Amino acid sequence: MYMSQMLYLNSVESVYDSVEKYYRFTLPRPITTDNKSMSLRLVECEIPITYFNIITDYNNEFNFRVQGVKDGVTTSNFYKLTIPQKNYSVQEMLVELNALIVSDGAIKDDITTSMTFNSQTLRFSINCVSSTTRVVSLIDIRAGGTNFPVTTTQKVLGFKTDDSIIPSATSGSLEFSNSINMNRTKNIYIMTNNLGLNTMTNTNNNKLSILSKAQISEPFGSIVSYQSESDNYITINPQITYIDHVDLYLLDDEGANLHLNGVNWCVSLVFQEGIISNSVSTFEPNRTLTQLSM
Numbered sequence: 001m002y003m004s005q006m007l008y009l010n011s012v013e014s015v016y017d018s019v020e021k022y023y024r025f026t027l028p029r030p031i032t033t034d035n036k037s038m039s040l041r042l043v044e045c046e047i048p049i050t051y052f053n054i055i056t057d058y059n060n061e062f063n064f065r066v067q068g069v070k071d072g073v074t075t076s077n078f079y080k081l082t083i084p085q086k087n088y089s090v091q092e093m094l095v096e097l098n099a100l101i102v103s104d105g106a107i108k109d110d111i112t113t114s115m116t117f118n119s120q121t122l123r124f125s126i127n128c129v130s131s132t133t134r135v136v137s138l139i140d141i142r143a144g145g146t147n148f149p150v151t152t153t154q155k156v157l158g159f160k161t162d163d164s165i166i167p168s169a170t171s172g173s174l175e176f177s178n179s180i181n182m183n184r185t186k187n188i189y190i191m192t193n194n195l196g197l198n199t200m201t202n203t204n205n206n207k208l209s210i211l212s213k214a215q216i217s218e219p220f221g222s223i224v225s226y227q228s229e230s231d232n233y234i235t236i237n238p239q240i241t242y243i244d245h246v247d248l249y250l251l252d253d254e255g256a257n258l259h260l261n262g263v264n265w266c267v268s269l270v271f272q273e274g275i276i277s278n279s280v281s282t283f284e285p286n287r288t289l290t291q292l293s294m
Helices: 090-105
Strands: 004-010 015-017 022-032 038-048 061-070 073-082 111-118 123-130 135-141 171-175 187-192 207-215 223-227 242-251 266-273
Touching: 004 022, 004 242, 038 187, 038 207, 061 111, 061 123, 073 090, 090 111, 123 135, 135 171, 207 223, 242 266
Parallel strands: none
Antiparallel strands: 004 266, 015 022, 022 242, 038 223, 038 266, 061 073, 061 135, 111 123, 123 171, 187 207, 187 242
8 A cells, every 4th residue: 555645835934045936845754765666746735816917027128119200301219118017907007008108208209109908909009199290100019129128028918029000190000919918827837846857947957847737717816726636646756765845836837937925825745655657737838948037
């Protein structure tokens, strides 16, 4: 008969590594494998939805250009908007964007620039109106370049980096190609780096194994209560014979770390003697796993 051990871990008792972005839980009683094969699975967890949808140095840069022509002379004005880190509703985002445009100069070369939101299409637009005979000749997104930070808000705001329009009139509007996505992630991936056979490697060579994937449907400020619906195990690396701690990561759909802003979370794990081959939920991030400073 296989032996098993249940562990209840609360992040209030963990140490958070602010560089590598994981929670280290020291076990009250170390586990010795006695050279026996071991498996591990997540039973349940409670995670607060307190991570932001706009994160500094991750998805908070938005750049665009407004070009005008008057008396045969073309002028270009660039807007470099750095959105403050926090969680935004659609209306809050619209207010913030227009405030940043005002700070950067809403009126440049006779052209007044603002942003609007269409609740029917769920899309933002950049709107430009000339107060003179100056023609709005181009509105386009700037992906980055000299003296420009890389634009990183396309997923949230819904634009493509090649979105542009040539109004050739005293007014013009560039509606973004895609609808907004104010949800940071559809899933939370609970992962470990110090126990499993480590099925993937991120760009910092941190090897990770997936314990489970919790789907998110709750709004900001609520708590995800997740119970594993199947016996999905990971095989503990047979070279590990003494376990005195567990390191856990919380990642989003992009492979970026989720920062809960100081709010605690908890998880229940089971260590099981023997190799149990059930595979865990597949993790297919939209980009290479990377450690991001948040």
